[in-house]
Amino acid sequence: MRRLRDKPLASVLIVDDHPVVLQGLVSWLAGEPHIEIAGTAASGRECMLLVKEKDPDAVILDAHLPDICGIDLAKDLKKIAPHLKVILIAGQPESGFYINNILAAVLSKGCSSREIIRTVYAVLNMEPPSREEWACPLNVLTPREAEIMNLVMRGLQNKEIADCLRIKIRTVEFHIGNILDKLEVSTRTEAVTRWLKLMSRPGL
Template sequence: MTIRVLIVDDHTVVRQGLRLLMEAQADIEVVGEAAGGKEALLAAQETKPDVILLDLIMPEMSGIDVLRELQKQNIASRVLVLTSSLDDHMVRQALQSGAQGYLLKTSRSSDMLNAIRQTAQGISSLDPAVTRILQQHLTGKDPLDTLTPREREVFDLLAHGMGNPQIAEKLVVSEATVRTHVTSVLDKLRLRDRTQVMVFALKRGLVTPQDLP
């Protein structure tokens, strides 16, 4: 049986590379590509793929939103997430929203192809790093989950290299308030300074080097 795959990623070079890899397989056929969430939903309705290979970090509509919309529309395609993000919250959201598997873009080509085949059969396929995150969640609370919604906003802005004045302007609060939140974020995450926040975010795939100043 030929596995029909829809590739969803906002980077053209990634889509092209994945297409070349899959077209070299006798049992896999690429039936479409999409550069964003809305385009992906339309393509899924039109092509009815067996497997949707889905990135999570995309402009306008995230992969999580795509997963939720696929469920709402009762689209039967199985979804294999292929992304750079190792954020535990995003991992859990994706799996709770219907993803059959979750791989990182650093995965070997052979592992990704095997994951596509497993996904088509309804078998879950998880990157080892994702498995570790899920185990950590079962055995203890992730430090990011201890942040309040406002602290998480501050963390995200710190992770992108913003200083206190920029954060204050972005969140429409005083710099004194920002300093209080920054201190709390560093304390809860057991980090020494802003540089460690950026390194922490990079390691988890929450930001890329291109996001940093």
């Protein structure tokens, strides 16, 4: 595990064959001040290659991949990287998933971004970011989310944002959902108010 400003910096690999889910996991973790994305993979083969190349601290793994079962992949990963913490995301987690300490944690597909982030910190025995670190807007939203948030502040609706950024409306909706979750609000108006407060902090 590397260090940044005298604090641990965890390297996390994300594995899922669904592009939207993969994008969401990357978006949630990319805004964390003490987590870096080691890479992404959509298959067991890609995952094995990246673990050998990048040597991440943890991997977030879908239970069902096109070429291998998540449990079997986890077993193979632990053989080449015994230190690796494997977090399995399954449709309906069961206690039986904890086989011979292969898995560090099991989460349901419906879990929140906060739960995933807390789990990453927990399995790596890391302290979550301090209130001061989270108060910095650069640590709250990803660059794309901040870009969308600024357009929301200008009063643009989802279709207008999609046209402006040349992305799909579904992608905009996905990012808006992440923004509301990260800012811990339930409406766009509340998000704007919260974002303005963050951006008005002295020194930013």
